[in-house]
Amino acid sequence: MTQNFIIHIGPHKTGTTSIQNMLYARSLQSSASFVYPFTHANQTGQHEFARTASDPDHSKLGSLLEILSGIEKTCVLSSEELSFLPVASLQKIRAALPSAEFTIVYYQRNILSLLPSWWQELIKHGGVEDFTRFIQDAIALPGRLHLLVPDLLLSNWASVFGRKAIKIFLYDQIPDVAQQFASDLLGLTSPPGERTDNNKSFEYIECEMIRLWNAYGFVGIDAIQAQESKFLRTLVAERADRFMENMTIGYDIEKFLSIESTLIARWGDRIEGFTGGRLFALREQAYSYINSNFWTANPDLVSAMCAFAEVTARRKSQSSATSPILRDLRSCERDMDAWNQIEIILTAARQREQLLERQLANETERSHALEIVISTLVSSITWRGLNRSKFKKILTDVAKSTPSDGATAHRHEVYLYQAQKLLNDC
CATH class of the missing domain: 1.25.40 (Serine Threonine Protein Phosphatase 5, Tetratricopeptide repeat)
Incomplete structure (x- = not known):
């Protein structure tokens, strides 16, 4: 019997958590028509597998691939970190499953909404770079950010599994990616009212507060989630009003337009539902941000926030x-x-x-x-x-x-x- 593997490679900020939570929940059902291995309740994507596979000579990779080779049902793997596996690792996976059929799933999101979302993700995980610097770096050197080199990522996978294995979906056109994945790739219907959980997103003001805490050595994501942080948020919002500035980015930026054009030219036939024209309807986006002088002009607010973060960290440490x-x-x-x-x-x-x-x-x-x-x-x-x-x-x-x-x-x-x-x- 021919094995069937569906490998969802993300990338980040395209509803991956929602898809992974859905896959994990559905795989636990007694009637599940697919297998979703190497996951547990606290990690519903195969991120550990992806990290192991990133080293083709890893001592544990062989045993993991042996487990996959013994699966008879459709097997689904999903992790954003799979998107940048080296070709040598992909070749090792392919060699371990020589008779299997593969579908490689990739979601492409409009760059104009993708970049702010990724900046927020970096801030949530300890980043300290301000929003304007992040955007400027992305414009100047897009090749440094994996989200802006889809052609490279897809080419690596296609070189091992073939172009016909690649399926690209346009994220911005899909109301619910988890339900779409279940329907289009697994043939599953979603029960009425089924919830699909996503990562919590924060407003810009909250991200700027998290960034400040990170810069002072605190875990900003912990501080912002404390109930009492709402009072600080109100203070920051009130004082930041006169420091707000605007920035607009769009596809008049040559490097962004080149990314879209390359996707159309090289991968247009692999993009589901694409019949020509532009990939992204939104062509320009304005963003509001706080001038970097804001924190310098409000040292008392910085001190209050640091004191608050110290108390929050102490409380969390004691409880955990x-x-x-x-x-x-x-x-x-x-x-x-x-x-x-x-x-x-x-x-x-x-x-x-x-x-x-x-x-x-x-x-x-x-x-x-x-x-x-x-x-x-x-x-x-x-x-x-x-x-x-x-x-x-x-x-x-x-x-x-x-x-x-x-x-x-x-x-x-x-x-x-x-x-x-x-x-x-x-």
Whole structure:
């Protein structure tokens, strides 16, 4: 029997979470007509598989591919990180499944709405770059952003699985991508009133608040989700009004127009429902943003936000630290000097990280303790009586524990950069 694989490669910000949540929920049904492997309730996309597959020589990849080779039903894989697998990895997947038929699913979103959405995602995961700089960089060097090189990503997959395997859908024309995926690719009907969950999005003001917290070494996404942050949001909105400016981008930007033209020329026959003309109806978009001088002009607001973030972080740390090691740490903190506190936190975090690594296949959860350590180091640099050489040694140890790639690595880099900057300013 011929195996059938549907591989959804995203990319980011095209309803991938909604699709993955739908696939996971449907795959648990006793009547499911497809298999959705390597997932669990806390990770409904095959991101761990994608990270493993990114190294074609990874020791675990062979066993994962062997599992896939034994699946008889239609098998669905979905992860945004699959989109930029190297050709060598794709060849290894293809070689392990020589008789299988493949459908490679890609959603193309209008660049004008895609870029702000991706900036927000970066900010949610610890980014500190302001909106205007992000847009300017995207215009100047679009090749640095994977979302702006769809031709390259699709060409890699087509070189291994063939052009006919590629299916491209225009995201902006689909009211509900999860229901569309279920219907068009799996032949499933959606029950009336079925909900499809998406990642929470934030308004621009909230993103700017998150960005500020990130820049000061806090986890901005945690601070903004605290109920009390609404009061701060009101203050920021009121004061920011006279600092608001506007920016317009559109397909008069040659590099953006080139991306659209290349998609039409090279992939028009693989775009579902495309009969010619332009891909994107929206040709120009205006955005409002806060001038970068706003925070400099409002130091009291910055101080209030940092104080709020410190309280929020302390509260979250206390509620999430459930291991005996961390409970003991809290009970004896009053009797230790600052450096001993940091070293014990570091030891406890590493022990918890090792415990989670044995129990969970979720990189995000495994790295949470390490993030607490790094943020603690950032805060510690403001304490008095610091030994700079000792701080540098601990900072180096933390840097060695940082992953080499992925969203977790990006967040760690932000913490480490901020810590080093503060150290240099002392």
